[in-house]
Amino acid sequence: MRILVVGSGIAGQTLACALAKRGIACDVVEVKPAFDIAGAGLYVQGPALRAFQDIGVVEAIVAAGLPLADDTSLVTDSAGMPMARPSYPRIAGPHIPSVVPIRRRALHEILARAVEAAGVAVRMGVTVDALAQAPDGVTATFSDGRVDRYDLVVGADGIRSRVRALLFPAAQPQYTGYANWRVILPTPAGLERTTWMMGTGTSFGIVPIAPGLVYIAGVSKEPGNPRFERAELPALCRSRFAEFGGFAPALLAQVTAPDQVVYTPIEEVRLAPPWHKGRVVLVGDAAHAGTPFWAMGATMAIEDAVLLATLLARGTPIEAVLPDWMARRLPRCRFVQDGSLQTGRRSHEESPEALAAREHYVRNLMVADVARRYATLAEPFVW
Numbered sequence: 440m441r442i443l444v445v446g447s448g449i450a451g452q453t454l455a456c457a458l459a460k461r462g463i464a465c466d467v468v469e470v471k472p473a474f475d476i477a478g479a480g481l482y483v484q485g486p487a488l489r490a491f492q493d494i495g496v497v498e499a500i501v502a503a504g505l506p507l508a509d510d511t512s513l514v515t516d517s518a519g520m521p522m523a524r525p526s527y528p529r530i531a532g533p534h535i536p537s538v539v540p541i542r543r544r545a546l547h548e549i550l551a552r553a554v555e556a557a558g559v560a561v562r563m564g565v566t567v568d569a570l571a572q573a574p575d576g577v578t579a580t581f582s583d584g585r586v587d588r589y590d591l592v593v594g595a596d597g598i599r600s601r602v603r604a605l606l607f608p609a610a611q612p613q614y615t616g617y618a619n620w621r622v623i624l625p626t627p628a629g630l631e632r633t634t635w636m637m638g639t640g641t642s643f644g645i646v647p648i649a650p651g652l653v654y655i656a657g658v659s660k661e662p663g664n665p666r667f668e669r670a671e672l673p674a675l676c677r678s679r680f681a682e683f684g685g686f687a688p689a690l691l692a693q694v695t696a697p698d699q700v701v702y703t704p705i706e707e708v709r710l711a712p713p714w715h716k717g718r719v720v721l722v723g724d725a726a727h728a729g730t731p732f733w734a735m736g737a738t739m740a741i742e743d744a745v746l747l748a749t750l751l752a753r754g755t756p757i758e759a760v761l762p763d764w765m766a767r768r769l770p771r772c773r774f775v776q777d778g779s780l781q782t783g784r785r786s787h788e789e790s791p792e793a794l795a796a797r798e799h800y801v802r803n804l805m806v807a808d809v810a811r812r813y814a815t816l817a818e819p820f821v822w
């Protein structure tokens with residue numbers, strides 16, 4: 440069996456390693472000529488760590504990131520007064536932390552090393568221009584002029600997937616009305632744990648990702664999806680989150696340079712099933728990009744990849760593997776997409792009634808709700 444993986448991001452790198460481990464040959468192409476990893480930090484959650492055990496990168500991730508202190512986070516009001524302290528179960532095993540926030544670049548480097556160690560070559564600066572399907576294979580025409588034939592093509596090429604555009608041209612990312620502002624900064628003295636602050640129409644997270652480093656992750660509503668000049672970003676970031684107290688003012692005061700700020704309009708991809716056509720399948724954000732309010736998109740991408748490699752290695756014909764894989768992934772990915780969006784809406788309420796209902800929820804119901812969510816996520820993803 441020969442497989443083409445399009446995209447060497449979180450899903451593509453995980454899939455390449457998981458296939459190689461099972462003795463399945465794959466080629467990987469990546470459109471970027473060199474990696475410039477945008478974004479600040481990423482929550483690597485328990486189910487992601489469990490799936491990552493398959494490719495042997497968990498130790499390196501725990502060493503490079505900063506696990507949540509006591510497996511808990513703190514939720515506060517906009518002044519920084521504590522409201523709730525949800526805890527997260529150790530889904531990957533008793534000795535593996537519940538959640539490991541990490542710099543995106545560090546995660547990428549760990550996965551890139553794993554791909555190299557697995558003996559998989561990544562052709563950089565290359566994409567697919569065309570895919571011609573036949574009953575027994577797919578002929579891929581690459582942007583560097585090469586033509587090659589594969590048993591299966593996997594689109595792991597992210598939210599603006601070219602493979603999805605070739606398969607399902609009508610499916611487009613939808614803007615959700617929210618935007619995310621991220622900056623890496625020195626850890627403020629006295630910060631004990633990851634803190635999520637609730638404002639009026641905004642939220643502000645402070646997440647330790649390495650000794651001495653945090654990333655701040657603010658969310659604001661940005662009607663109409665405005666485009667900002669890079670030079671405007673620091674002042675806009677400071678003003679969007681000016682209502683927050685606690686550690687926020689001192690952190691925001693350090694946001695002064697345009698290159699510090701990663702501004703991301705939040706979009707979703709809700710591709711109607713099936714996420715495959717013939718012998719081409721979409722995984723990760725290409726099929727089901729979600730909002731970041733549960734910080735679970737990468738988790739779903741990693742699980743997609745490990746499950747797909749596992750099913751392919753069972754020797755079932757590819758035509759039967761793809762619907763089987765899809766039936767297992769769809770409910771779980773939709774659970775995360777729907778739940779994350781609902782959390783996002785609740786976290787960014789503005790009317791006095793909605794804010795009162797949110798306060799009741801956070802103070803009285805949130806801890807049990809988070810525990811229920813993780814009980815569902817702890818269910819096996821491979822069976």
Ligand SMILES: Cc1cc2nc3c(=O)[nH]c(=O)nc-3n(C[C@H](O)[C@H](O)[C@H](O)COP(=O)(O)OP(=O)(O)OC[C@H]3O[C@@H](n4cnc5c(N)ncnc54)[C@H](O)[C@@H]3O)c2cc1C
Nearest residue numbers: 446448449450470482566596597601723724734736737738
């Ligand atoms: C603000 C924000 C915060 C987030 N925080 C978290 C978090 O804390 N935890 C979490 O689990 N998830 C988080 N996510 C979601 C997470 O980033 C994504 O779900 C995850 O990166 C998806 O992985 P992927 O491999 O599918 O796509 P990507 O990581 O986007 O990788 C796609 C790869 O394909 C390449 N590519 C693109 N087009 C082509 C092409 N035509 N040909 C070849 N290659 C191509 C890209 O260059 C890239 O390398 C967050 C998302 C956002 C927007």
